[in-house]
Amino acid sequence: MLSAQERAQVAQVWDxxxxxxxxxxxxxxLRLFTVYPSTKSYFKHLGFCPDETQLLTHxxxxxxxxxxxxxxxxxxxAALSPLADLHAQVLRVDPSNFPLLIQCFQVVLASHLQGxxxxxxxxxxxxxxxxxxxxxxxxxx
Amino acid sequence: MVHxxxxxxxxVTSLWGKVNxxxxxxxxxxxxxxxxxxxxxxxxxxxxxxxxSAIMGNPKVKAHGKKVLxxxxxxxxxxxxxxGAFAKLSELHCDKLHVDPENFRLLGNVLVIILxxxxxxxxxxSVQAAWQKLVAGVATALAHKYH
Numbered sequence: 001m002l003s004a005q006e007r008a009q010v011a012q013v014w015d016x017x018x019x020x021x022x023x024x025x026x027x028x029x030l031r032l033f034t035v036y037p038s039t040k041s042y043f044k045h046l047g048f049c050p051d052e053t054q055l056l057t058h059x060x061x062x063x064x065x066x067x068x069x070x071x072x073x074x075x076x077x078a079a080l081s082p083l084a085d086l087h088a089q090v091l092r093v094d095p096s097n098f099p100l101l102i103q104c105f106q107v108v109l110a111s112h113l114q115g116x117x118x119x120x121x122x123x124x125x126x127x128x129x130x131x132x133x134x135x136x137x138x139x140x141x
Numbered sequence: 142m143v144h145x146x147x148x149x150x151x152x153v154t155s156l157w158g159k160v161n162x163x164x165x166x167x168x169x170x171x172x173x174x175x176x177x178x179x180x181x182x183x184x185x186x187x188x189x190x191x192x193x194s195a196i197m198g199n200p201k202v203k204a205h206g207k208k209v210l211x212x213x214x215x216x217x218x219x220x221x222x223x224x225g226a227f228a229k230l231s232e233l234h235c236d237k238l239h240v241d242p243e244n245f246r247l248l249g250n251v252l253v254i255i256l257x258x259x260x261x262x263x264x265x266x267s268v269q270a271a272w273q274k275l276v277a278g279v280a281t282a283l284a285h286k287y288h
Contacts, residue, residue: 027266031266031269034267034269103253103273106257119175119176119193122176123193126176
């Protein structure tokens with residue numbers, strides 16, 4: 001699904017995130033909750049105003065999963081199978097929320113990379129994250 | 142009717158004042174056409190759209206992007222009445238251009254990403270929220286007259 005160039009773009013951007021999963025993840029969640037408050041309905045356990053520690057902890061978990069996806073771009077289904085089960089059986093996040101998360105992810109990347117966030121990076125990451133979302137919701141029914 | 146608070150209006154107008162509409166317009170439209178290639182369906186007569194660099198450098202893309210974003214600037218002057226401000230353009234996009242309104246949402250999201258890249262840290266979550274609300278309002282206003 002991803003071309004060789006697209007995979008290279010994804011990996012290149014990941015190199016800039018690796019090691020900062022917690023802070024990027026926290027910012028991602030903060031943006032998600034601020035811009036799309038309805039998404040907080042899936043995070044009742046974090047309360048109405050999640051504090052920094054909670055955002056860092058959960059954000060790190062999410063970004064580490066993205067890291068797994070980056071390492072297995074050619075076999076997302078197998079690598080993300082346990083997460084797909086979790087989303088289908090336990091979390092059951094409505095699929096319409098994934099584009100919201102992806103938008104916030106792109107904004108995080110763009111605001112940190114600024115001029116270095118090329119159109120090719122944006123295209124590759126949008127395609128990659130959309131593919132991850134497809135895999136995570138594939139077992140829903 | 143979408144209502145913008147004073148803070149939201151400030152978040153929008155203060156950033157807009159620093160935007161180079163010509164450049165940002167071309168970039169927004171270009172990125173839309175690259176990231177979501179199916180949107181090229183509306184631009185068969187734009188010439189070379191065969192690669193990312195062809196699209197981003199295409200003079201027709203830049204010119205049209207500037208036109209679109211200039212019109213967006215009108216939205217910012219009329220945040221309290223987006224539907225009224227875009228009524229004519231809505232009719233045009235439905236009756237003449239036949240553009241699926243989903244494309245307005247895609248372009249709005251791309252614009253937000255571009256603003257994030259230009260403004261960096263200044264593009265805080267609350268600033269993003271104000272802008273996402275605006276682009277959603279514009280998209281809705283542009284779809285309002287569809288029949």
